[in-house]
Amino acid sequence: MLPEPDHHTVVTHWGSYRARFADGRVAGLVPIEEDPDPSPLANAMIDALDNPSRILRPAVRKSFLEKGHAAGGKDRGAEPFVEVSWDEALKLAAAELDRVRTQHGNGAIYGGSYGWGSAGRFHHAQSQIHRFLNCIGGYVRSVQNYSYAAADTIVPHVIGDKRGLVSQHTSWNVVAKHSELIVMFGGLPRKNAQVSSGGISRHILQESLARAQRNGAELVSISPIRDDTVSDPQPYWLAIRPNTDVAMMLGIAYTLMAEGLHDRTFLERYTTGFERFLAYLLGETDGVAKDADWAAAIAGIPAAEIRNLARRMAAKRTILMMAWSLQRADHGEQPYWMAITLAAMLGQIGLPGGGFGFGYASVNGVGHATPEISWPSLPQGDNAVSDFIPVARIADMLLEPGGAYDFNGERRTYPDIRLVYWAGGNPFHHHQDLNRLRRAWQRPQTVIVHDSWWNALARHADIVFPVTTALERNDIAASSRDRFIAASHRLADPAGEARDDFSVFSGITEHLGLAHRFTDGRDEESWLRYLFTLARQRAAAAGHALPDFDTFWKSGFCLLPEPDHQPPLLDTFRQDPEANRLGTPSGRIEIFSSTINRFGYDDCPGHPAWLEPFEWLGSAQVQDFPLHLMSNQPVSRLHSQYDSASHSRSMKIKGREVIRLNPQDAKARGISDRDIVRVFNDRGSCLAAAILSDQIRPGVVQLSTGAWYDPTDPAAEMPLEKHGNPNVLTCDKGTSRLAQGPSAQTCLVEIEPYRGELPPVTAFQPPLFEARQHNSQ
Structure with a gap:
């Protein structure tokens, strides 16, 4: 049995809290004392526990229950549901999975998840569904994520790995102490920094900005939205046209070059291909010089502002920050490549407070000084299916089975998906052009969904399993972007007949004769104890002592100290570029990439470039x-x-x-x-x-x-x-x-x-249900 906690703690995507109870029910979530800027979002989790939109019982789309996959998907999202017993729903899901993998192979199953359902290490929907599908023979997976897919692909081509994008950023402590000019493309949005996928101990953005400004740092926000950065005093705002950041950076780069402000020594020692880029910058390859006047006409920022910013960047210790959002645009690879190129021209990469970093404030924890511990998570096993798609190409995959497409130097083919299984996340939120997605969503034979509420994803499913929320289960939370490990205690009984994802998958594998392979003979408590044992071992290897599990579970929260050594991004490379070669083909920063150039993509040439978007304010x-x-x-x-x-x-x-x-x-x-x-x-x-x-x-x-x-x-x-x-x-x-x-x-x-009669909002109402029709004898 799990010991009774001294204080009930819950860890969410937007912070860590102590629970307050009244009349035997959770009545409030109080932020932990260590958090200087807690989020107001947490208490929404309480009133959502018994929200009318909760899914209370397993349900099956009416025609699917009557005809099975032969019903087709044309009426998904428009048809009533029939509530069924857990045993019937589990048997039906198991039978559909078995049918598809037997008749079409596991390569006809797509496992969809976005992982945001829980901050825990065990009840993590993405890990759970991947482990489950791997246990039954594998599935077609996705790579990347919607947050920074273009950056995820381009940054390793330029610097050899994803440092500065997902990890090893120059810490806010170093920025606050050493940066004299912080130039923020896309701002530093406080609302984004209120959340993080693995949970949060301390919200660090506001205090970090305040320290930097107290130390004399100047802030410049380049964004169409002024309050993308909230600080006091407010940063200097350059109201750029959307999707034109590359043009502005080219204008800055031209000014640095024309006025001899670029660092020739750094470019020669640490980069490759600058001369190819320079020919483009000066207009030798296309007849168009990318000077500040050219950039001003595109970006809507006066040329004098662009030149002045270039001079200040060269005169001060400058860090270039870029929000993840900038690359969610046509040619989204280019601003990231250009930002690294511009930082290289300034010559401050690897110096304290200089260089570049991506995603500061895109979620909390980017730039957090954290101990190097790889926290354990639920093992997912091995996927016997090698096929995958880029995460944002799901509608293409469903609409064009067998269709060819290019991706990162490969010519690939979309699989023929017959069954979509989704647990964690909502594609009817994340994906673009929802009318097109709805057409694509009609194509699979079967759609199975886990969710807690009747959102659009659940409404567009054939089989729906009601699953618990983070307040209705026990878990352990720890984040690579933070320095805590915490117990997340169950605060409420499951609504209706809801079960956690682990229980749902355990039930299906029971019907498939594979339950032990999925559970490893462990229940929830056994898995939590196992994962914490691994966490203690890894923390000890990093020099940190954690208590035994029972003590940890009762106390609820362990905050580890910040590391003493906080090197800036790419500091060892700067110290010795030969001994610490980057993972690029040249071992250097690739301003020109021969690899990308060989791909021959007209929408992504061999060096950063201004490529006109398919829609923009200049089109x-x-x-x-x-x-x-x-x-x-x-x-x-x-x-x-x-x-x-x-x-x-x-x-x-x-x-x-x-x-x-x-x-x-x-x-x-x-x-x-x-x-x-x-x-x-x-x-x-x-x-x-x-x-x-x-x-x-x-x-x-x-x-x-x-x-x-x-x-x-x-x-x-x-x-x-x-x-x-x-x-x-x-x-x-x-x-x-x-x-x-x-x-x-x-x-x-x-x-x-809008002049017509306002239609009522019905998004939060459950779908229509029909009673089970029984044939009379």
């Missing part, structure tokens, strides 16, 4: 759709999680998500503050509530992601989405043939006042 499409839509992360929730809870719903207007636009653009369209508007383009349309704001550059609008998809007619080809989901508007196009990442931030729209 012909502005005649019809003159506003650039930024679909960034919300302040009221994490992605779409807990949109049905009170905190998120309190920030809507007339039940609709808020869209912000500049007063100039509102006046030109007859839009007043808090009006309901229709946002539209050729891909779709949605309703939203207008808020007028001078924090937004003219010509740009901002509609955050995460409003649960809510079409007026689920069976229509292009229904009006009535809740404010921007992904009915975004384009499902790969960033390039190199990375095939999502390009959601490249999107033009128009807005008009």
Whole structure:
């Protein structure tokens, strides 16, 4: 038996909390004392426990229950469900999995998950589903993620690995002490820094910025949105046109070159291919010099501002920070490659407070000084299926089985998927062009989903298993971006008949005769004790002593000390580039990549370049759709999680998500503050509530992601989405043939006042249910 905790602790994606109880129920979540800037999101988890949108029993789509996979997927999302017993649902899922792997092979099963369902190391939906599918013979997987897919692919080509993108950033301690100029492409959004996938001990952004400014650091935010960076005093704002950061950086680079401010010694010793890039920069290869005047015409930043910034960057210890969001755009590889090139021209890579770093404040913990411990997680086993797709190409895969596509130097073929199994995450939130995704989602024979609420993913499934939330199960949390390990205690009984993912998969493997292979003979408590034993061993190897499991479970929280040594990114490479060669073919920073050049991609040449996006404020499409839509992360929730809870719903207007636009653009369209508007383009349309704001550059609008998809007619080809989901508007196009990442931030729209009768928001209501029909004898 697990010992009774001294204080009930729960670890979430937005912080660590002590539970407060009243009348035998959890009544509040109090942030731990160590957190200087706690998130307000946590208490939404409590009222969502018994929200009307909870899935309380296993359910099967009506026609699927009657006809099985022969029912087809045309009516997914529009058809009633029938609630069934757990035993029937588990048998049905097991039979479908067995049918598909027997008739078509495991390469016809796609395992979908995005991993954000829980901050725990055991009840981690992505690990659970991967382990389960590997136990039954494997599955087609995805690579990358929606957060930084293009960067995930390009950065290793340039510096040999993913340092500075996912790990080993120059710490905020070093930045705050040594950086004199912090240039932030995409800002440092506090709302993004409120969350992290593996849990949070301390929110570090605000205190880190404050220390840097106290030490004299100057902040420059380059973004279409002023409040992408919230600090006091406010940073200097350069209101750039969306998707033009590469052009601006080229203008800066040209100024450095023309005025002799670039570091020739660094470029010669630590990089390769600069001369090829220089020919492009100077216009020798295409007849266009990329000077500040050229850049100003594209980016909408005055040439004098660009030149002045270049000179200040060269004169000061400068770090270039770039948000993950910048690469979620057409040619999203280019700003990352160009940022590294610009940092190399400044010659400060590897110096304290200089160089570059990606993702600061995109989630909490980037730049956190952490001990080097590889925390254990649920073993996933080996996948016998080698096939995969880039994560954002799921609709392409379902619509074009057997179709060929390029990816990172390979010519690949989309598999023929007959069964989609999804646990953790919501593609009807993450994915672009939801009308296209809906068409693709009709193609598989079977869709099985685990979820806690009747969101759009669950509504578009054939078999739905109700699963517990983080407050309804025990777990252990620890993050590679933080310096804690904590118990996450169960605070509430499961709603209805909900079970955790481990129990669901255990039940299915029982029917398949593979239960021991999946469980390893362990239950939840045994797995937690096993994982903590591994954690103690790894912590001890790093010089940190953890208590025994029972003591840990009772106390709930262990905060490890910060490491004394906090080297800047690529410091050993700078000290000796021969002894510490990078993982690139040349061993150096590749400003020109012969590897990428050999791929022959016209949308990703061999050096960083300005490539005109397929939609932008300088394109012909502005005649019809003159506003650039930024679909960034919300302040009221994490992605779409807990949109049905009170905190998120309190920030809507007339039940609709808020869209912000500049007063100039509102006046030109007859839009007043808090009006309901229709946002539209050729891909779709949605309703939203207008808020007028001078924090937004003219010509740009901002509609955050995460409003649960809510079409007026689920069976229509292009229904009006009535809740404010921007992904009915975004384009499902790969960033390039190199990375095939999502390009959601490249999107033009128009807005008009909505004059019709407002349709009710029904996103948070359960679907229709029908009683089981029994044949009479």
